[in-house]
Amino acid sequence: MRYNKLPYYSYIIFLYKYKVPLLLLIFTALALLGSSIKDGFTHSDEELWIKGSSEYNKLLKEDYASSYIKKVTIDLSREDFSVDTVSKLKELQAHLQSQENVLEVNSIFSQKKIFNQEVSDEQQFMEIKPLESYKSDEIYAYILKHKDAYRSFIDSDFKSVTYYVKSSKNIPIHMTDCSFPYVSQGLETKEAFLNTILFSILFMTIFISFSIAFKSILPSILGAIFVAATSISTVAIFQIFSAVQDIHMSIILVAITISVMDFVYVYYKWHILQSKLSAKHALYRVLVKTIIPIFWTSVVSVIALGSLLFVNSHILYTIGLNVMLSAISGLILSTTLLPVMLSFFSQKNPKIITKNSSKFFASKEAASSPLALKAFLLVTLLVFLYAMASYYSNPIAIKSDNKNNQILIALETKGFTIENLSKLKSLEQELSQQFASIHSFQSAYNVIEEIHKVEQPDAALDLPHIDLDSYIFSFDLYDLTQGLIIDDRLTLSIYIDKNEDQTNILDFVRKEGFLIQDVNSLVSLAKVDSISILFNVVIFVLLLIMAVIYKITKNKEFTIISLVVNIIPLIWFFGAIMFFHIPLSTEIFVAMIITVALSSDATLHFIYFYHNARHKPRNAVLSLERSFVYVGTPVGMGNLILLLTFAMLALIPNEIIANIGFYSTLLIFLSLLVDLFILPVLFLKHIKNNTNVQDYFHG
Structure with missing residues (x-):
C-alpha cells in the first residue's frame, strides 16, 4: 500500500521529521500555561453555588450581607451532665466567640433570662441577662428546670449540646480547646495536603493500571504526561479567560476522565497494530480511525455542556466551561502531543492483558437470547416509570453540605415597627401549621412575647396596641438586638428537627417574599433551581448524540440504539436515587456528567467502527468481533481504569470527593455493563435483521 498517497499521511511525515522541536514547543507552551495557574482550587462548593443565584442576587440588590452558620454538636453521652460539664461548655462558648470573623454564637448560653427582680416587698423591676453571665451552678440548675424550652440547643436527656456559629466569612472552626467529642462543619483542614493525596491517588492508580493492562511501563509514563497536560491546559485556560477564578476540585476529575479515555483509544490502537504494521504506519492508521469519533465526541461536549455558559450560575458556568475546555484540549493534544510522543517509540511483540476477550465476547453475545434483551429493556422501562412516579409524588430532596437545623431569614422592609412585627408573627404561625418539623423560632417578636409574659403574666399580648417605644428601649438597654x-x-431564625423539610420551608419563605440570609439555605435553593437546567442539559446531550450518530451513519436504527444505551445507566441511577431517597448534591451532578461524557464517547467510537466494519464483506459477528478488538477492548480497559481510580477516591477522608468517587464508580460500572453487554447485542439483533440499509453487507 502506498501510504504517501493517502490523506493525512503527510501530517505523520511532518510529525516524524520535526518531532524534537515540536515536542519542545508543546512542552514549553504547557510549562507557560502551568506557571500561570493560580491557587484557585476549592473543596467547598458553597461560593460557587450561591453566586449568580436568584436569592443571592436579591441580597446584593438590597445591599444585605449573607451569613455563614455552622453547627457544632458536642457529644455528652459519655459524660454525666453536671456543674463541671456546664463550666467546660461555657468556656467553649467564649472560645468560639473569640474566633476571627465570628459574629455571634447562638447556644443555650446566649439565651436571655427574663425575670422580675424584687427591690422590696412592694417594688420590683424587670431584668434581662444572658445565661452565660451566671455562675456555672446557677446555669446548671436553670437548665434542669427549663430544659424543654431550649430543645434547639440541648436534648432532653442531656446527651448533646449544639452551638450555631454565625460568621461573616466561610471560616474554619477551631476546636483545639474542646475536651468533649464533637461533630462540626468547616473544621480547619489543609487543602493543599488533601490535593496532594487526591492527585497522588489519581496518577498512581492510572500509572499502575496502564502498566498492568499493556504489560509495559511506556503507556504509564505517556498516559501520566498526557493526562497532566490536558488537566494543566484546561485549568490554565479556564483561569485566563473565566471571570470565575475558583475551580471546584471535583470538576478537575471530569477533565481527567476525558483525557484518560482519549489516551486509551489512541494508545491501544497504536499498540496492537504494531503486531502487523510498522510504528509509523500504525500511527497513521490510529489517526485516521480515531480522529473522527474523538472530534464528534468533542463537538457533543462543547455544544451541549458549553450551553451551561449562558446560565446565571457560577457552578454551572464552571462545569460547562471546564468540560468544554477539557474536550477541546483533549482533541488538540490527541492529535499533536500524543502522536509526537508516540513517534519516538515502537513496540516489538506488543502484548495486552485482554488478548482473547474480543472473540469471547462477540461469540457469546451472538448466541444470546433475544428474550433476555427484551426482558432487560422491559425492567429498565419499569424502573423509569417508578422513578418518574416517585419524583412527581415525592419530589427529590436536596442535599446541602452544611447539615444545619437552622434557617435565617430577614424582612425585605426595614424598621422596628408593629407592621413588621406582625409579619413575623403571621409567618411563624403559618410555618408552624404547615411544617411539624419546626420546633422553635427566634425573633424580636418572640422576645417581646417573653417580656410581656413577665410584665403582664395574666394578659394576652395585643400586638397592634403595644407600647413599641417601651420595647425598643428595653432592646437597647439590654442589648437584645x-x-x-x-x-x-x-x-x-427557624429551628427544625428534620433537614428533609428544609427545601419545602425555604420555598414557602421565598414565595412569601422574605430575604434568605444564611448561605446554607441559599445553596439549597440554588441547587433546587438548577435541577431542571441540568436535566435539560442531559436531555440535550442525548439528542445531540443522536443527531451526530445519524449524521455519521444515515441510519435511524443506529440513532435509536445510541439513545437507548446512553439513557439506560441514567435511568437505573435515577431509580436508585428515588428508591433510597438519596438527596441531590453537586457530587451526583458531577458523576452524571462524567457518565454522559463516557457513555457518549463509547457510543460514538463503537457505532463509528461497527458502521465502517459492516461496509466490508464480512458478517455481523465478525464485524462485532473486530469492533471489540479496536473499540470494545479500550472501552472496557479505560472504564475499568476509571472505575478503579474513582473507587480509590471513595476512600479519601473528604466527604465531597469520597461521594464523587462512590457515585462515579457506580455510574461508570453501569455504563460499562451497557457498553459491553447491551450495545453489541442491539447491533446484532437490530442492524443484522435490517436488510434494506443502503451500503451495508448482510451475511
Missing part, C-alpha cells in the same frame, strides 16, 4: 435586627431589618 444582636442577631434579631441586622441593618435595620428584623430577622427570624
